[in-house]
């Protein structure tokens with residue numbers, strides 16, 4: 255009978271195996287080496303009524319399926335003395351079942367993922383053996399035989415969505431089937447939910463099963479966001495939805511399954527509040543602190559990073575790709591095109607410039623698709639090429655995976671801050687010297703400066719700080735009123751959340767640098783912990799407005815200057831980041847970025863890379879929506895995973 259069945263990745267990792275009789279590892283290794291790597295096709299036989307390639311080694315037969323679309327090999331090993339008529343069917347069905355169940359995980363980093371495949375395999379094994387027995391002898395009849403048809407994603411002819419209940423057999427299985435979870439053939443096995451492709455993957459990867467449709471935390475947050483939308487007449491609401499200047503972007507909110515494009519909840523969009531606007535608002539509902547951060551043992555409230563959201567994004571993006579594939583669209587990640595799988599197996603090969611040329615071009619295109627600016631993409635690929643030329647690859651390693659690993663390393667290196675970004679600690683250090691900590695926000699028009707400044711204020715209120723918000727955008731009509739609305743909201747919230755917040759304003763047309771300096775003096779005299787300075791939006795190539803930033807830095811002396819950049823900005827990110835970084839005079843640059851509107855770009859988070867690459871300045875916060883709690887810290891690993899998905 256069958257001795258062993260192994261599922262391997264094309265880079266040589268055993269993802270799952272079932273052993274009935276141990277087979278020495280050199281047996282399968284020789285298949286991989288001789289047939290799959292060295293492509294010695296004279297070692298492969300067909301015939302004996304089988305459609306599968308057959309490789310013989312020391313009394314064993316090996317038959318296999320190569321699923322190129324997911325980079326997997328399904329290998330069955332048995333003694334050459336026996337003749338298994340059902341083996342082809344087993345291999346095909348197991349291939350279809352495994353890729354159908356775990357297609358999503360297989361697109362990510364799979365080395366450490368566990369695949370709970372045992373019950374599925376055992377059931378399939380039992381089924382093919384039984385159907386073979388039934389066809390050979392009418393004495394053994396299947397009493398109820400809803401045809402078990404695993405998911406069809408690997409291109410076999412099995413199309414059913416869910417395995418039906420186990421067929422009831424009159425005849426007991428001929429040999430005991432090893433299955434620790436299902437001791438009898440009547441025990442139901444888990445049913446894969448393939449009705450929504452992203453769900454099983456995200457369940458298994460993130461462990462976020464929500465039985466019975468229980469709303470996710472994100473869903474609850476979305477609901478809270480709906481409740482907390484500022485009260486206004488319908489006309490007023492629609493007037494507020496679009497930023498002055500024709501910015502009519504449809505805002506999306508992330509839920510368990512990705513971006514809900516129908517959700518037009520507007521929470522923090524006070525961008526078109528006019529001087530006459532009564533600025534009515536209802537106090538936002540209490541925000542569950544767990545939805546956006548956690549309290550440390552020292553009592554500090556620290557922000558969550560994007561990890562959880564990123565997993566949801568990856569799952570939703572992959573699901574979309576799958577749908578587009580099903581609809582005849584572009585297949586999978588653009589990274590998949592780089593390797594060409596087996597042709598690229600280069601175990602133990604020393605890489606040359608020629609080997610890398612095409613894969614690197616594929617990688618560059620992939621980064622461009624992720625919204626990384628061309629300059630950054632080219633430089634990253636150049637540095638990876640330098641790292642890889644002359645490198646001897648590991649066994650069973652494709653160029654694709656070698657390149658992917660090298661690019662992940664390069665991205666991690668770029669995105670990992672070289673110094674601490676612990677804002678709360680910095681504030682404590684500065685306030686200990688009897689002066690307020692001063693943080694200012696700069697950026698081009700409409701990127702979300704006031705909104706994200708308010709989110710930072712809310713974060714500081716959670717940490718019980720006294721915050722003064724300085725309205726130093728004396729340029730755009732409505733900017734001061736917009737900030738006033740935020741401060742009113744935050745004041746109300748501070749009654750529940752703790753902390754204290756006030757606004758420092760001097761109207762319009764005055765010198766912004768002087769107002770900012772006055773605000774700092776006022777804050778010092780009145781014992782505020784932090785001054786947050788909002789500034790006017792300016793085009794980074796508007797020399798006149800940009801030049802005023804130097805005076806601003808000199809007078810207000812901010813401890814931190816953060817630039818807000820939109821995640822959706824694209825290639826302009828590089829010039830924006832450089833120009834702002836160079837505008838504060840000698841010896842003073844930006845201290846960090848807030849990347850806003852990350853919720854609107856899915857996995858195309860390349861702007862982060864472009865901005866950091868252009869300046870060497872780290873990302874401090876990510877804006878992920880239009881709610882005071884929609885602020886996150888950066889998780890470098892998650893961003894790299896998104897970029898490599």
Ligand SMILES: Nc1nc2c(ncn2[C@@H]2O[C@H](COP(=O)(O)OP(=O)(O)OP(=O)(O)O)[C@@H](O)[C@H]2O)c(=O)[nH]1
Pocket residue numbers: 495497505506522523524525697698699700701702703704705706727730733790791792850851852853854876877878879880884
């Ligand atoms: N979806 C989403 N929208 C955001 C985010 N941050 C800000 N916005 C929206 O972006 C729009 C502009 O935000 P503002 O804070 O007014 O931008 P600003 O940079 O201060 O604008 P100017 O003062 O005109 O330069 C508003 O509709 C905000 O609600 C975010 O992280 N996600």
